[in-house]
Amino acid sequence: MNSIQPTDKTQKINVISASRLSVAPMMDWTDRHCRVFHRMISRHALLYTEMVTAPAIVHGRRGQLLDYSPAEHPVALQLGGSDPAELAEATRIATDWGYDEVNLNCGCPSDRVQSGAFGAVLMKTPDLVADCVAAMIAASPVEVTVKCRIGVDDQDPAEVLPQFLQTVSRAGVKRFTIHARKAWLQGLSPKDNREIPPLDYPLVHRMKAEFPDLHLSINGGIATLAEARAQLEAGLDGVMIGRAAYHQPMDVLGAADAQIWGQGTPADPFAVAEAMKPYIDAHLAAGGRLHQITRHMLGLFHGRPGARGWRRVLSEGATREGAGLALYDKALACVAQPA
Incomplete structure (x- = not known):
């Protein structure tokens, strides 16, 4: 089988370097086969799993949920959940499997995550997020990160986002990926939430200026490698690309190793x-x-x-x-x- 088992010690690429360009976690898309395919195109990009809920890992079929190919490194597991103890246990299990990073989802607006009180709804409770990531960090030998929105519903992102970053970073998180759109928890589908709320790239850039010690990646609406390079040149630490990387993988990932990391030649x-x-x-x-x-x-x-x-x-x-x-x-x- 093309899977990795707990305690595998496969050599891993530096995750901080890899996070200069990452492929977003996408439900039903970024499964282990997709990630192997993307790894064949780029040796350096950071790859994310689909979101897996903490209860599913703690109580479900772990092998089915967590197995992956050693070829996928560097690879990060994205977790969904809002119970600190359960997230800590899922994190401990996941790091035994050899993942290079564990990411907490604070950005998904689907009905499923709202009913479970996690995902984008966590933007409303930064203190709870801080408790969650503190428990995860205590259980993890690898870095714990957060993917979030700039706010939800009627929140003012200019007020909410810096408060969120400050509160959660005090709990130990130093790397965030920010989807530069609000999420509307009622009235918009997940697809609409990826397209209708306006993008606010300047706010994300202001957060980098306000929190220079945090590693901030930007996500949302970035469709080309040239756009990703422009964001990096403007001072952000990383760029996450989703659907464009999936639908036009050669356009986004094919030249990434050469253009983002200065290594190798464009993939064929x-x-x-x-x-x-x-x-x-x-x-x-x-x-x-x-x-x-x-x-x-x-x-x-x-x-x-x-x-x-x-x-x-x-x-x-x-x-x-x-x-x-x-x-x-x-x-x-x-x-x-x-x-």
């Missing part, structure tokens, strides 16, 4: 496609299905001749019983190789 999508074959073969041999991996790879050849054929063959065929590397090669044959 054909080399990435070939490099994925052993992973796919092992997954199929273990009883997995082709589409579980290739559904994350549909954007690999975005903008190239034959990209539509690549997507069509995989979309139509990878879910079928017995689909394997022969179908994968058929899809690959649709894409025009460079002369």
